Amino acid sequence: MNAIDTRIADTATVDRITWIRIASTFLPLANPISDAKVLTGRQKPMTEIAILFVEIETTDGHRGLGFSYSKRAGGPGQFAHAKEIAPTLIGEDPSDIAKLWNKLAWAGASVGRSGMAVQAIGAFDVALWDLKAKRANLSLAKLLGSQRDSVRCYNTSGGFLHTPLDQLPTNTDASREKGIGGIKLKVGQPDCALDIHRVETVRKHLGDAFPLMVDANQQWDRPTAQRMCRTFEQFNLVWIEEPLDCYDAEGHAALAAQFDTPIATGEMLTSVAEHWEFIKLRGADYLMPDAPRVGGITPFLKIAGLAEHAGLMLGPHFAMELHVHLAACYPTEPWVEHFEWLEPLFNERLETHGGRMIVPTRPGLGLTLSERVAGWTAQEVEIGNRA
Known part of the structure; x- marks a missing residue:
């Protein structure tokens, strides 16, 4: 390693994930929604959407917001799976998004790599991309x-x-x-x-x-x-x-x-x-x-x-x-x-x-949660410690 490489290595720091918040929120719809699945008797009208929110914070104070969702069923299941696998992210570099996706998938590998399991992972993945874009001061x-x-x-x-x-x-x-x-x-x-x-x-x-x-x-x-x-x-x-x-x-x-x-x-x-x-x-x-x-x-x-x-x-x-x-x-x-x-x-x-x-030009997804979300939140959990 030459002198320039040594100076870069000495001054480089790696950010780490220190805190995660997971919330299960149920968004009510103004009117019951029906499509062909209702008229053929396969489903009931939809009255709410279950949202899985994930917020991630790092040592350097960077934050990311992500979400997934389910309709008619699956919200509590997504939350439960997310809560189980979230601790594997604590201490990790938030820039290693592909690596962290695989780590989350293997943490819950026995329930597969599709369906509810990956829908829970999706909220973490979106939060990590949101964080990365915000840190770069760019829209996603x-x-x-x-x-x-x-x-x-x-x-x-x-x-x-x-x-x-x-x-x-x-x-x-x-x-x-x-x-x-x-x-x-x-x-x-x-x-x-x-x-x-x-x-x-x-x-x-x-x-x-x-x-x-x-x-x-x-x-x-x-x-x-x-x-x-x-x-x-x-x-x-x-x-x-x-x-x-x-x-x-x-x-x-x-x-x-x-x-x-x-x-x-x-x-x-x-x-x-x-x-x-x-x-x-x-x-x-x-x-x-x-x-x-x-x-x-x-x-x-x-x-x-x-x-x-x-x-x-x-x-x-x-x-x-x-x-x-x-x-x-x-x-x-x-x-x-x-x-x-x-x-x-x-x-x-x-x-x-x-x-x-x-296309929004605000950093990341360009989204912040409204005050109404707290009133629709059924479960939440915090993992790790805030910086």
Whole structure:
């Protein structure tokens, strides 16, 4: 080691994780939410979202905020798993994010590397990336290497199946007035004629060119999906989402090969390996990974790299507060899903103009927790000691 290297080694310091806070928060929804899974009897209407928050602090006083979530069930399980594995991070260098992801995964390896286990890991991973970007005084998008300062966005929350048909035009107009650039409708009802009528009504209201998507939430079998995809060709849709069971890669691939309307899926997959199966089989034109569900930003970036190599388009699912940063880094123009449901959790708001969502320039995710979060928090635990 030469003299310069010696001086650098003598002055370099390694930051260490000293304190972690984990909280299980239940965000109430203003109205019960129903999609096709409710109308087919598989699920009950959704009344709340379970949020897993993780805050991490280091020796040097740097802090990161991360979150994961679950719908209808799983919140207490995510919290319990996070509480078990969190102590493995104490004393570690927060910059070693890939190493720490693997360490957390192996700490809970007996319950697998997908599903609830990695969804718990996702909150830690997001917090570590948020911390790293804040320390660099960069937005997460800039830290990762952004391609653009805004991303196309579409609204889903106004098109759920509990929404009366005559309310849909009003909802679509409200979205367009907010500067949102696309509309997605839920389909997949037991009576396919009702789906067709809803799509036909909204398409006529929007005009032929305005971006319109539909989402069947896995409720069709293969013959029904064939018929509905053929029928929907006339409506010039951006995509048809989850026409089949989320693990039916071959079935999705057959639809993608047969029809001009792109096929979109991926939101229910919870690992890189599951996404890789769809990528290999060309089971999606639009891949829709969900960073909290796959275990955070670290595995999301692996999925995005594989999707880019395969020439697929990208449309991350839900959690726009996080995905706007990740979508901004994808080489080809992606879509981000606009859901205002999580807004009460944070003090900041995302901006939409001209059909696009503006990528925040604040350091990290650019998010701070609102005062209301404390009142919705059911469990919390602190591990380690604050600096």
